[in-house]
Amino acid sequence: MALDGYSETLRRSVAGSILKPRNPIPLDEVTERILAALANPPVVDRRIADQSAPGRAALAILGQSRQPIWKVGHLLTMLAALGSAEGFAPIQALLDAGLLFPVREFEGSSLGGFQQWFGQEPRLSAEVFTLPGVAERAKGDPLGLPNLATPDGPPKSSLPRISDGLEWPLRLAAVGQLVADGAMRTTQTRALFKRDLQRLQTHELLAAAPADHIAILPDIGVLTLFWALGTEQLAVVDGELTLPKVARTQTNRPLTDELVVLLAAIATLEAWDPLLGYRVLENQLSAVPSSAILLLLLLATAPAGDWYQAAPLAAWLWEHHPAWQNGLTVEVQQQRGTPWVESLLLGLFYPLGIVEVVEREGRFIRLSPFGRSLFAGGAKVPEAPAFLQTLMVQPNAEIIAYRQGLTPTLIARLSRFARWKSLGPACTLELTAEQTYRGLESGLTLAGMVQTLNQHGVRPVHAAVMDLLQRWADKRERITVYSSATLVEFLSPGDLDVAISRGMIAVRITDRIGLCADGADPDYKNLRLIGNRDYEAKPTKCIAVDDDGVTLNLDPGQTDLLLEAEIGRLAEPVPSDGNSVRRFRLTPGSLRRAAQSGYKLDDLDVWFAARTGAALPAAGRMFLLGPTAPSSLATKRLVLQVPNPEIADGLMQWPTTRDCIEDRLGSTALAVDESKLAALRAILESLGVKVEFA
Amino acid sequence: MSQAIAARMAVKLHRRVCLVMTEDAVLAEELLARKKLAGEVLGRLSERALLIRPGRIEAVLDELIKMGHTPQVVGK
Numbered sequence: 001m002a003l004d005g006y007s008e009t010l011r012r013s014v015a016g017s018i019l020k021p022r023n024p025i026p027l028d029e030v031t032e033r034i035l036a037a038l039a040n041p042p043v044v045d046r047r048i049a050d051q052s053a054p055g056r057a058a059l060a061i062l063g064q065s066r067q068p069i070w071k072v073g074h075l076l077t078m079l080a081a082l083g084s085a086e087g088f089a090p091i092q093a094l095l096d097a098g099l100l101f102p103v104r105e106f107e108g109s110s111l112g113g114f115q116q117w118f119g120q121e122p123r124l125s126a127e128v129f130t131l132p133g134v135a136e137r138a139k140g141d142p143l144g145l146p147n148l149a150t151p152d153g154p155p156k157s158s159l160p161r162i163s164d165g166l167e168w169p170l171r172l173a174a175v176g177q178l179v180a181d182g183a184m185r186t187t188q189t190r191a192l193f194k195r196d197l198q199r200l201q202t203h204e205l206l207a208a209a210p211a212d213h214i215a216i217l218p219d220i221g222v223l224t225l226f227w228a229l230g231t232e233q234l235a236v237v238d239g240e241l242t243l244p245k246v247a248r249t250q251t252n253r254p255l256t257d258e259l260v261v262l263l264a265a266i267a268t269l270e271a272w273d274p275l276l277g278y279r280v281l282e283n284q285l286s287a288v289p290s291s292a293i294l295l296l297l298l299l300a301t302a303p304a305g306d307w308y309q310a311a312p313l314a315a316w317l318w319e320h321h322p323a324w325q326n327g328l329t330v331e332v333q334q335q336r337g338t339p340w341v342e343s344l345l346l347g348l349f350y351p352l353g354i355v356e357v358v359e360r361e362g363r364f365i366r367l368s369p370f371g372r373s374l375f376a377g378g379a380k381v382p383e384a385p386a387f388l389q390t391l392m393v394q395p396n397a398e399i400i401a402y403r404q405g406l407t408p409t410l411i412a413r414l415s416r417f418a419r420w421k422s423l424g425p426a427c428t429l430e431l432t433a434e435q436t437y438r439g440l441e442s443g444l445t446l447a448g449m450v451q452t453l454n455q456h457g458v459r460p461v462h463a464a465v466m467d468l469l470q471r472w473a474d475k476r477e478r479i480t481v482y483s484s485a486t487l488v489e490f491l492s493p494g495d496l497d498v499a500i501s502r503g504m505i506a507v508r509i510t511d512r513i514g515l516c517a518d519g520a521d522p523d524y525k526n527l528r529l530i531g532n533r534d535y536e537a538k539p540t541k542c543i544a545v546d547d548d549g550v551t552l553n554l555d556p557g558q559t560d561l562l563l564e565a566e567i568g569r570l571a572e573p574v575p576s577d578g579n580s581v582r583r584f585r586l587t588p589g590s591l592r593r594a595a596q597s598g599y600k601l602d603d604l605d606v607w608f609a610a611r612t613g614a615a616l617p618a619a620g621r622m623f624l625l626g627p628t629a630p631s632s633l634a635t636k637r638l639v640l641q642v643p644n645p646e647i648a649d650g651l652m653q654w655p656t657t658r659d660c661i662e663d664r665l666g667s668t669a670l671a672v673d674e675s676k677l678a679a680l681r682a683i684l685e686s687l688g689v690k691v692e693f694a
Numbered sequence: 695m696s697q698a699i700a701a702r703m704a705v706k707l708h709r710r711v712c713l714v715m716t717e718d719a720v721l722a723e724e725l726l727a728r729k730k731l732a733g734e735v736l737g738r739l740s741e742r743a744l745l746i747r748p749g750r751i752e753a754v755l756d757e758l759i760k761m762g763h764t765p766q767v768v769g770k
Contacts, residue, residue, distance in 0.1 A: 478763065485769060519713075561739065
């Protein structure tokens, strides 16, 4: 919770603003009391009423947009368009009053003040959020927008065009499948990689115009991608746009609720423009989120039945929006932004079902009944009657989905195991091996998929299709990958047999090792733990090396499966002598095989250090390095064995004797030049050192 | 009480193990013949069970999918 990141002083200050306590509140109760106050509508109403007009307008915008998180830059832009010249002050007042909170990573240090926070963040991108209860209470506050409805509407007999609202949910489902094929990579500035941009721009389904369209949007695939990100159907992981680990809950949400989620996500559309398409702006915010909300609020000002035209709406934005003009091209500026507004209203909002349109003697736009229910206090629109049987599964594994029977729930479910091929009045999907696999991996079962197809199909699934699905599902059973299993090792094969017969173990791996069906820990009720090894942890020391340097004694309590797998590559098992300790032995042959399979001396040193606490023993080094060393020399030498190292050192050091010595062979053994033996003997005897001949 | 403890079977647990189980030994051989996969396999616990290097499960999955397999993943 954001309040946890506040300093004590700041928390008390916010509590003072919202609670206005007569007595000091104990620190441990402050957060709880603030939250309780924010859940109390009369208190919230009073605190909203305390705010200045721009502050109330900011909260109303948050409520109307159905988006609780907004960038401060966008809020300031919209307030400026509404006539506020107070800059950050209204936002600061809302933060002080506990009606807004900053979005910030918890960095360990507590927040001392909001000016400090706003100064640290990239100013325009800093985000604030409010609680749903506050936004709901504030959304009815009047914003003072003018009524720009046109006095001359279309002929009375004209029937407005209205979209079914399914276009965007369907496109988001398709973009999810495209991302499942391969994540979309972004640069540090959040720009798409060229290859991924091309994938979106040339995608057969996503790049195509909607079947029911009035305006064609540029880079509609890119828009869909970023919109999916805004609705959390995609996530950014390590700079890649990918499917989230935990998918957004696809509940039985009605279409209108799904459309509200999409509407709220417009606040996040930064890299797309209604006329220019994909456009990454550095160090400035896009005009789309703020203009889109202002346009919808302008459309809500007139009574039901009145119509609007794009030009007056564009003219209002032209006059009031502080940054919109700068983003327009010269040609569009000449028309004071009218094409931009038309593109947004007809290309984005019309397929959402928020506006309805008449194209007769001009182009007239107004909020649809659904749009009025959201922005103009209109009655809630009843859900369209459900047509259960809307799918036709063909023998070639294609599915025709009649659009009038589709719901967000069905779209989400179909998207898990069938691939969208085309979107139109009748959409087509394709059952493929890969998509069936994805469906099974997402937690669906074959029976569940078939049930969906039968439940919504106009006739039962064809036998040939059933056969295909069964075959694809069976293929998945051929390989099972346990990403993090617990293997249970028994002392004897008999114990494992008993455990399997009692149902404690489901899968036999070896004669003594098994695992439960889901790879999880077994039930400990009938088991006694004598060892526990974590394979993500560092390997443990579990081998003692004998003095011979080649015999390896395994500690049964500490050994693990990795060791079992590795040691066989380096050493040979020693036949059991009845002793419980298992032994292996390094041999020239075993180490030669290890070297041939890619082990280098350094690898072996690391392995032995981890498993024995010391590097590869000398004998092992000899086995390994011997074959590559230069050849050894065998010669006959005359050896003088002196009684102690001191005499040997003296003979090596004194120039008179050093010339007689060929080599020092050891601490007390010297190789003597045979021709100088007599001279050396004479010198030694002169020193009193006796020499005997063996 | 002590009798009950004695009746319980002694076991050693190997936790967080990455493992590939195949339908049959031939399929395991086929996987081991793939050079990229073989490099990730630490050992063969049985005819059908391959022990994978810790932390390399994603690489193994990618390679299996590249080979055209559709492995069932347990414990994702």
